Amino acid sequence: MAIAARSRSGFYRQEVNRTVWEVPERYRDLKQIGTGAYGTVCSAWDRRTGAQVAIKKLHRPFQSKLFAKRAYRELRLLKHMRHENVIGLLDVFTAEISLDRFRDFYLVMPFMGTDLGKLMKMEKLTEDRVQFLVYQILKGLKYIHSAGIVHRDLKPGNLAINPDCELKILDFGLARQADAEMTGYVVTRWYRAPEVILNWMHYTQTGKRRVLIVGMLWDVGWVFLERKTLLSGVAVDIWSAGCIMAEMLLGKPLFKGSDHLDQLREIMKITGTPSPDFVVKLQSQDAKNYIRSLPKVPKKDLHYIFSKASSNAVCVLERMLLLDPECRASASEALELPFFNEFRDIEEETEALPYDQTMDNTDLPLDQWKRHTFTEILTFRPPRDSKGTSL
Structure with missing residues (x-):
């Protein structure tokens, strides 16, 4: 009107x-x-x-x-x-x-017309489409990370797709603050890196019981990091990209936890229990104690879980879905894997100018x-x- x-x-x-x-x-x-x-x-x-x-x-x-x-x-x-x-x-x-x-x-x-979440609900994706879509995700992440920016909330709904299967990373969730405010907004945890969940952990005294609390203390969305913490930060996005790729290949989420602790349990069923080297790197003492209290679980073979996928596809997942963020491939390293050879155009794998974050840190x-x-x-x-x- x-x-x-x-x-x-x-x-x-x-x-x-x-x-x-x-x-x-x-x-x-x-x-x-x-x-x-x-x-x-x-x-x-x-x-x-x-x-x-x-x-x-x-x-x-x-x-x-x-x-x-x-x-x-x-x-x-x-x-x-x-x-x-x-x-x-x-x-x-x-x-x-x-x-x-x-x-x-x-x-x-x-x-764009739709997003990856809606597309996956409509159809099972062939492996060549998975190749093309994940290649575009990694190109976008390489660009974002090169600007000193970490997305932190990568999920299928934040990946817009047009009818030509061209993909753009977006985020309309810039203003979300805390899980308590996210009415109906629970799916994000399925793509959340384990080290993020672990470093939110703290115990609180409730009568005679000690209750493990896992809370979200930051703004979800783009985050700007100093160079010294950027490498560990970008690994959060790589984990999410691995979860998204796994979902494309399986037709369902790989780690579908009902809450944060259940999310960790689902992850460790596949990655195995963290090594002592990983545990000592955790910031939260309560998270360290929690991990050490868990029964030892061996790592599962991703080739068995993704038996219908090619060996090259599983190789990408093996480089992205590593429990230790320091061991995960960067976007640039992942792009060099054989799985993407068919679509690869190095001239398109560009980097960004550094983002001036001076104002973002100003009150x-x-x-x-x-x-x-x-x-x-x-x-x-x-x-x-x-x-x-x-x-």
């Missing part, structure tokens, strides 16, 4: 599910395709390029300092990403022309986050197509 009032030349208003969207004339036929606590996404047709796009409207991005910082961070991340396997920004706009009236802004991204008042966001919108330059034309 279009609304007649206009606030700026070249823009129009449209009501989408009782929310007013104020967008440039070039974007037409808005249809809601997703919504969450922090924003709503519509598909639209870009009359300038003739392409379908996804437009995200953040939900009250400046309602608090925390929301404002998240909105600023999401915008800067999307502006930085320029890789075919990582979601990037086609456009960003606001209908307001002055900072004092600035309330909302919109992010325009490629429209500013709300009005300054708002000002910085407005400046980022005004300074946006759209990516160029293969002919060097701005989109």
